Amino acid sequence: MSRSDRFLNACRGEPVDTTPVWIMRQAGRYLPEYRAVRARHSFLDVCHQPELACEVTLQPIDRLGVDAAILFSDIMIPLEGMGCRIAFDPGPVFAEPVRTAADVDRLRPAEPEADVPFVLDAVRLIRRELGGRVPLIGFSGAPFTLAAYMVEGKGSRSFENLKRMMYAAPDVYRALMDKVTETVIRYLNAQAAAGAQVLQVFDTWGGILSPADYAAYVLPYSRRVIAGLDRSVPVIHFVKGCGLLLDLVRQAGGDVLGIDWHIDLADAIRQVGGAFSVQGNLDPTVLLGPESLVRERAAEIVAKGRAARGHVFNLGHGILPMVPPENAEALVDAVHEAGRR
Amino acid sequence: MSRSDRFLNACRGEPVDTTPVWIMRQAGRYLPEYRAVRARHSFLDVCHQPELACEVTLQPIDRLGVDAAILFSDIMIPLEGMGCRIAFDPGPVFAEPVRTAADVDRLRPAEPEADVPFVLDAVRLIRRELGGRVPLIGFSGAPFTLAAYMVEGKGSRSFENLKRMMYAAPDVYRALMDKVTETVIRYLNAQAAAGAQVLQVFDTWGGILSPADYAAYVLPYSRRVIAGLDRSVPVIHFVKGCGLLLDLVRQAGGDVLGIDWHIDLADAIRQVGGAFSVQGNLDPTVLLGPESLVRERAAEIVAKGRAARGHVFNLGHGILPMVPPENAEALVDAVHEAGRR
Numbered sequence: 001m002s003r004s005d006r007f008l009n010a011c012r013g014e015p016v017d018t019t020p021v022w023i024m025r026q027a028g029r030y031l032p033e034y035r036a037v038r039a040r041h042s043f044l045d046v047c048h049q050p051e052l053a054c055e056v057t058l059q060p061i062d063r064l065g066v067d068a069a070i071l072f073s074d075i076m077i078p079l080e081g082m083g084c085r086i087a088f089d090p091g092p093v094f095a096e097p098v099r100t101a102a103d104v105d106r107l108r109p110a111e112p113e114a115d116v117p118f119v120l121d122a123v124r125l126i127r128r129e130l131g132g133r134v135p136l137i138g139f140s141g142a143p144f145t146l147a148a149y150m151v152e153g154k155g156s157r158s159f160e161n162l163k164r165m166m167y168a169a170p171d172v173y174r175a176l177m178d179k180v181t182e183t184v185i186r187y188l189n190a191q192a193a194a195g196a197q198v199l200q201v202f203d204t205w206g207g208i209l210s211p212a213d214y215a216a217y218v219l220p221y222s223r224r225v226i227a228g229l230d231r232s233v234p235v236i237h238f239v240k241g242c243g244l245l246l247d248l249v250r251q252a253g254g255d256v257l258g259i260d261w262h263i264d265l266a267d268a269i270r271q272v273g274g275a276f277s278v279q280g281n282l283d284p285t286v287l288l289g290p291e292s293l294v295r296e297r298a299a300e301i302v303a304k305g306r307a308a309r310g311h312v313f314n315l316g317h318g319i320l321p322m323v324p325p326e327n328a329e330a331l332v333d334a335v336h337e338a339g340r341r
Numbered sequence: 342m343s344r345s346d347r348f349l350n351a352c353r354g355e356p357v358d359t360t361p362v363w364i365m366r367q368a369g370r371y372l373p374e375y376r377a378v379r380a381r382h383s384f385l386d387v388c389h390q391p392e393l394a395c396e397v398t399l400q401p402i403d404r405l406g407v408d409a410a411i412l413f414s415d416i417m418i419p420l421e422g423m424g425c426r427i428a429f430d431p432g433p434v435f436a437e438p439v440r441t442a443a444d445v446d447r448l449r450p451a452e453p454e455a456d457v458p459f460v461l462d463a464v465r466l467i468r469r470e471l472g473g474r475v476p477l478i479g480f481s482g483a484p485f486t487l488a489a490y491m492v493e494g495k496g497s498r499s500f501e502n503l504k505r506m507m508y509a510a511p512d513v514y515r516a517l518m519d520k521v522t523e524t525v526i527r528y529l530n531a532q533a534a535a536g537a538q539v540l541q542v543f544d545t546w547g548g549i550l551s552p553a554d555y556a557a558y559v560l561p562y563s564r565r566v567i568a569g570l571d572r573s574v575p576v577i578h579f580v581k582g583c584g585l586l587l588d589l590v591r592q593a594g595g596d597v598l599g600i601d602w603h604i605d606l607a608d609a610i611r612q613v614g615g616a617f618s619v620q621g622n623l624d625p626t627v628l629l630g631p632e633s634l635v636r637e638r639a640a641e642i643v644a645k646g647r648a649a650r651g652h653v654f655n656l657g658h659g660i661l662p663m664v665p666p667e668n669a670e671a672l673v674d675a676v677h678e679a680g681r682r
Contacts, residue, residue: 158625160626160629163630164626167627167631207603209624210602210603210624212605243585244585244603261551262582262585263552264552283504283550283554284499285499285500288501289505289508290508290509293509
C-alpha cells in the first residue's frame, strides 16, 4: 500500500498501513514559506490566483509528510459567487450584511464555473502538480456557517443578528438557507468534477446552538448538501462543537465525521457507531508544548482511533500561526509511527 | 412560602412554590436605568463604589420580579487584590500579563477585607437595602478563568499563552493556580461573612479544554475552592461549556451545577443525578425573539427542570445588551407561571 491510498481508505473504512494524517490549515502562517508568499500577495490574491493557491497548497505536503492536500481557499469564497462583497481584516467582513427579505432576494445561487472559475482552475492545477502523491481535498463552508457570516457581516460572539432572524423571521432565514444550500451543493460538485477526491463540509458555527435548534435550523440543510453531492467522492462533515450533537450530526450523512477536542475520541467513536469513519481530534494548542508531549498525545489519540471504522488523524481545529513547524513535522511522524498496522 | 425562600430552597433541593429564576447579568446594559448610571460613571467606578454597586444590583429586582439579587461586580475584581492592574476596554485588559515564574512570584493571595473592602461594603449595603425581599448571591471567577485572563492579558480565541504555560511550564502554571485558588477561597468566604447567602463560582473558560485536560488542570483547583468555602452557604458552580464535562464537574462538589444551552437540560439532569440541583439553561438569544417564543421555550425548560432535585431557572450565559427589557420581564413571569407547584 502506498502513501496515496491511506487517506482515501481510512475515509471509506478500508484497510490502511498506518493512520493517515493531515492538518486543518496545514498551508498557513506557521510556515515561513507561506509567509514569504503572503509578504508579496494578499490573502484574497492567493485564493483568487490558481498558481499561488497551488503553490501554498503544495508547501506542506512533502515538508510535513501529510497524507492529503487540501485546496488553499477560504470557506467564504462561494459567497463571492452569490454576489457578496467580502474583505478580510483578517477575518471576513461583508460590505452588506444580509438582514432582510429584500437582502435575501438580491442573492442568487452561485454558478461555480462562471462565478468562481479560479477555484476550479486551482483544483485542476493542484491535481496535476501533486502527480498522485496524495489525494486532494476540496471544501466549502456549510450553509449555516456561511449564513452566520452573511447575516452578522463578520465573526461574532453571540450571533445575535443570525439568531434574531432564526427566531423572529424564520421565513427569511429559510429563504436564505435555501439559496446558500444550493450554492454549496453546486460548489462542491464542481470541485469534485474538477478533480477533488474528497470533499469536506466545514460547519465552524454549528456548535453555537442548542441540540433542538441544531435539529430544526441546521441539520435539514447539511443533510440536503450531503445528499446532493457526487456519491463517488467521500465526504467529511466537520461540525466544530459537535460533541453534544453527534446523534444529530450523523443524521446528515457523509463518510467521515470530524471531531473536535472537547470530546474524548473514544466516546465520540462509541456514539458515532460503525457507519462512519472519524477525523480528529488533537487540541491545536498541544503543538505549542514540547515535542515529547506532542508525541505522547498523538499516540493516545491514534490508539483510541483504532476502535473506529476508519480514523484520519487531524487537529480538532486549524493549526495556530505560532506553532513551530518542527512540532507539526513531529506530529505527522508520531502519528505514522503509532498507527502502523 | 414567600418569594424570599424559593431560590434558597431550590438550591438545597427543598420544596418550592414555583421555579425560582434569576438572570446572569440581570443588572446590565439592557436596562435603561443601568445605562443612565453608566452614562455618569465608568464600569470600574460602579464596581468600586458600594452605593453605585448597590443601586444597580437592586434595579432589576422588582422590575423583573426575579428571585435573587446578585452583587454587581466583575469576576476580575479579586485580582486587583493580588496586585494586578486591570482596565476594561470593554473586556478586561491586564497591564502586565502573567507569563513567567518571576511574574507569578510577584503575586500575593489577596486579603479581601484589606484589599477589596468596597466589595464587602457593597454586600453589606445591598443586604440592608434588600430588606429580605430576595437572597443575595456573591460570586467570583473560578481559578482557571482568572488565570486565563491573567496569562493572556485579555480575552482570547485559542488561549495560546495559557495553554503553552500548562503544557510547557506546568510548574509555573501550578504555582499561579495555587495563589489564585487561595485568593478565590478567601474572597468568597469574605463575601459570605459580609452577608452573601449563596456563592456562585463562574468558570467562563472551563470548557475550552479536552476532558482529560480539564481533569488534570482545572478540576483539582475548583474542588479545592468549593471544599474551602463556608459550608452553611449554598454554592453554585457554573462551567460554561460543561456539557461534555459533567461527570468531572460534579466531582468538584457544590450544591447547584450551572448548565449552558449546548446540552438538553433533561440530559444534563440525567448525568448530574440526585446529589445536585441545576441552574439554567435558556439560550440568551431567545430573548431577541418574539414574546411567544420566550414563553414557549421557558415553559419547556421549566418542565424538564422538574426532574432535578431542584431547579433554578436562568439563561445559559449572561443576558445580551440588546434584549428588550419587556422580554426579560415576560421570561420571569413565564417561569413563575409554568413552574407553579
